[in-house]
Amino acid sequence: MTGAAASARGATIPAMTTPGWYPNPDGSNSRRYWDGQQWGQVDAPPPPPAKRKMPIWQKAAIGVVGAFVALAGCGAVFGDSEKEEVAAEGAATPTSTTRPVAATTPVAAPAAPASAAPTSAVPARPPVDYTSDPRCxxxxxxxxxxxxxxxxxxxxxxxxxxxxxxxxxxxxxxxxxxxxxxxxxxxxxxxxxxxxxxxxxxxxxxxxxxxxxxxxxxxxxxxxxxxxxxxxxxxxxx
Incomplete structure (x- = not known):
């Protein structure tokens, strides 16, 4: 682009001789290349905003906070479950106002006397014959x-x-x-x-x-x- 063309668009010549991309002299939200002597003819979109890096201590703090939040959530869940179980048990246990009746022990009938087992008489052994031979x-x-x-x-x-x-x-x-x-x-x-x-x-x-x-x-x-x-x-x- 010539200096006349730049002037026609209302552009100004920057007070630097270092080539590079600079804000568009026409005031638009774009950039234009300066070759050290004159402006180029092509506009470029503005550069994206630079991302700021999060410090390490801030990341650690966020992790600790997240862990506490998770533990608190678990405690709330389990606490509610225990309360529900206790409530269910209390509802299932019937209460009675009836006075307990003492249990009576049945009295066993007297056992019949055991009959003595019959004893078989041992047969007597036959007498031994000590008779001597008459020839003796x-x-x-x-x-x-x-x-x-x-x-x-x-x-x-x-x-x-x-x-x-x-x-x-x-x-x-x-x-x-x-x-x-x-x-x-x-x-x-x-x-x-x-x-x-x-x-x-x-x-x-x-x-x-x-x-x-x-x-x-x-x-x-x-x-x-x-x-x-x-x-x-x-x-x-x-």
Missing amino acids: QPGEPRYDAMIGSGLLDGSLTLANTQMIIDDGVVFYGASTVRPDGKFENRSDVWVIDTIPYSSTGGARKTTSWSKASDRLRIFPDDERIQAVDNCVANLTRN
Whole structure:
């Protein structure tokens, strides 16, 4: 733009030579560029107002105030809720002016006496038959001496002697007694055929005579041995 054109629009030349945007010399709310000698032809809108930065302390104060406001709001909400709950509970709880009636304890009827359980009688044990075999007869001293000569313990003696003679063979039973009068064996049996032979277990342990089962083939379960053994045992029960 020339100086004449500027004058025609009523513009004035600024008193500065530094190029830049300046308020429009025509007085409008715009800006015009000054190149250091003359005005330009294009107007520019006015610059936006500069934003003022908020100080940090002011931001912190606003945050603290906001926090207090939020807490106050929460307290108001919860306080109202608690008041509503209390009011609801009070409304739901009925009040009664009726005087309570004392509870009566029922009296239990006397129990019927327990009937005694029936007791079954224990059957009596049948009497034990201690009857001795009629074939048994008292022993003789000569047989006592014969068997006693084979006793391993010389302090033992024979007592309660009983014998059964069958077909020339003597089945001889006796108790072996210690010096204090107590039994070493209540009843033992020997078989005499010329010489004695031990038959029962006690006879084999207390005398040195050979086993009758080996020499004579007469075993401890022979009924004659069982019979004379029972005769001796019956004498010890008297």
